[in-house]
Amino acid sequence: MIRFDAVRKSYPNGTTAVDNLSLELAEGGITVLVGPSGCGKTTTLRMINRMVEPTSGTVSLRGRDIREVNAPELRRGIGYVIQHAGLFPHRTILDNIATVPLLLGWGKKKARSRAAELLELVGLPADMAKRYPNQLSGGQQQRVGVARALGADPPVLLMDEPFSAVDPIVRAELQAEFIRLQKELHKTIVFVTHDIDEAIKLGDNIAVFRTGGKLAQFDTPERLLADPADDFVADFVGQDRGIRRLSFVDAAELPLRDGPVLPASSSVAEARAADAPWVLVVDEDRRPLGWVAAAGLPDTGTLADAPLTPLGHTFSLVGDSARAALDSALLSPARLAIAVDARGAVAGVADAHEVSTTAATAKRTAETTAAEATAAEPAESETTAAESAESEPAAAEPTESEATAAEPAESEATEPAPAVEKSAPADSRGGGER
Numbered sequence: 001m002i003r004f005d006a007v008r009k010s011y012p013n014g015t016t017a018v019d020n021l022s023l024e025l026a027e028g029g030i031t032v033l034v035g036p037s038g039c040g041k042t043t044t045l046r047m048i049n050r051m052v053e054p055t056s057g058t059v060s061l062r063g064r065d066i067r068e069v070n071a072p073e074l075r076r077g078i079g080y081v082i083q084h085a086g087l088f089p090h091r092t093i094l095d096n097i098a099t100v101p102l103l104l105g106w107g108k109k110k111a112r113s114r115a116a117e118l119l120e121l122v123g124l125p126a127d128m129a130k131r132y133p134n135q136l137s138g139g140q141q142q143r144v145g146v147a148r149a150l151g152a153d154p155p156v157l158l159m160d161e162p163f164s165a166v167d168p169i170v171r172a173e174l175q176a177e178f179i180r181l182q183k184e185l186h187k188t189i190v191f192v193t194h195d196i197d198e199a200i201k202l203g204d205n206i207a208v209f210r211t212g213g214k215l216a217q218f219d220t221p222e223r224l225l226a227d228p229a230d231d232f233v234a235d236f237v238g239q240d241r242g243i244r245r246l247s248f249v250d251a252a253e254l255p256l257r258d259g260p261v262l263p264a265s266s267s268v269a270e271a272r273a274a275d276a277p278w279v280l281v282v283d284e285d286r287r288p289l290g291w292v293a294a295a296g297l298p299d300t301g302t303l304a305d306a307p308l309t310p311l312g313h314t315f316s317l318v319g320d321s322a323r324a325a326l327d328s329a330l331l332s333p334a335r336l337a338i339a340v341d342a343r344g345a346v347a348g349v350a351d352a353h354e355v356s357t358t359a360a361t362a363k364r365t366a367e368t369t370a371a372e373a374t375a376a377e378p379a380e381s382e383t384t385a386a387e388s389a390e391s392e393p394a395a396a397e398p399t400e401s402e403a404t405a406a407e408p409a410e411s412e413a414t415e416p417a418p419a420v421e422k423s424a425p426a427d428s429r430g431g432g433e434r
């Protein structure tokens with residue numbers, strides 16, 4: 001969908017913002033660009049909608065060199081979301097969202113009805129339509145920013161640290177909402193963040209950049225965690241990557257042991273015979289009721305008479321990850337994770353060590369799957385290469401600073417969506433906000 005071929009961007013002051021970048025971004029997926037401050041993430045993103053022109057190399061969209069497409073036309077198909085949302089302060093929320101449809105000449109009625117749909121799509125109540133941006137919280141404004149970028153239903157969305165300016169709780173909500181939206185919309189999204197946790201949570205693929213604008217690794221989150229290309233990437237993804245990786249291991253792959261698991265009708269003598277510090281007590285359908293400590297067993301009777309300690313969390317063999325199993329083990333009074341099947345019946349137990357040592361096997365699984373997927377991918381389209389070869393050489397373009405300065409925000413249907421008002425410093429280099 002989006003392809004960088006040997007792309008370089010350097011500035012007259014000698015800074016190389018992006019150095020020899022070759023990268024292919026899949027259609028309909030989220031690619032996250034991540035790395036330390038100043039490593040070239042934003043520059044890379046802005047080269048996709050021609051807010052920044054490469055010094056050399058080629059960026060292509062669906063096989064077409066983007067220099068062949070005039071910038072306004074290109075941007076019509078590319079939504080753009082920035083930190084702080086960059087909303088127009090003197091326009092209502094509805095009119096903010098309707099910006100791009102209006103610029104495209106949809107007519108007020110149709111544009112506003114589309115905006116109302118989008119307001120709902122991003123999870124905001126209809127009565128917010130008439131408010132102004134300063135009457136919304138940061139998280140709500142950010143949702144409006146996303147809605148506005150989706151105005152003309154662009155196939156591509158560029159998002160530059162869209163959730164960085166809100167507190168961690170709102171941020172987690174926005175991320176969850178974003179994942180839900182993407183499941184519905186299947187946009188091709190390029191997402192910039194400096195936060196590796198956010199990258200792992202959201203990315204189908206992650207490009208890790210190092211200072212100097214060099215690509216350090218481009219991989220799925222699973223492979224990034226399992227097999228960092230070098231010390232820089234290993235450091236960047238963090239010391240706890242082993243634990244993070246468990247999120248990508250299906251709980252159904254974990255080895256389980258049988259117990260001790262006993263029905264509440266079992267005798268105390270049977271529980272003692274199990275010779276374990278804790279016994280898991282289940283009902284007649286094997287649904288877990290609680291733990292009983294060997295030390296707390298009554299002298300006689302059944303387990304129904306024994307004092308039960310609450311279970312903590314169980315994990316499901318259907319849909320949960322090994323990470324949920326690890327949490328379950330660590331939070332369990334017996335230090336054992338309880339696996340339940342689709343009916344909620346106990347399938348077995350595992351301790352934290354058993355869960356975490358599956359990482360080694362899981363690593364092989366993830367690698368094999370990735371290798372198989374790569375092998376199965378069709379070769380690059382011949383037509384694409386031919387089309388590029390036949391195309392006219394691109395005309396000389398204004399520099400990005402000229403282009404940005406010269407384009408008044410609301411002048412035409414050609415601004416990157418959303419357009420940035422002249423007064424809004426959020427996305428301007430001189431504004432010092434980023």
Ligand SMILES: Nc1ncnc2c1ncn2[C@@H]1O[C@H](COP(=O)(O)OP(=O)(O)OP(=O)(O)O)[C@@H](O)[C@H]1O
Binds near residue numbers: 013018041042
């Ligand atoms: N117009 C410019 N003139 C000179 N240098 C620039 C210009 N724009 C960006 N740079 C430099 O290029 C490098 C990459 O900048 P870029 O904004 O792409 O990094 P980033 O990874 O997005 O950083 P951050 O996470 O801090 O936003 C930085 O060193 C930056 O100072």
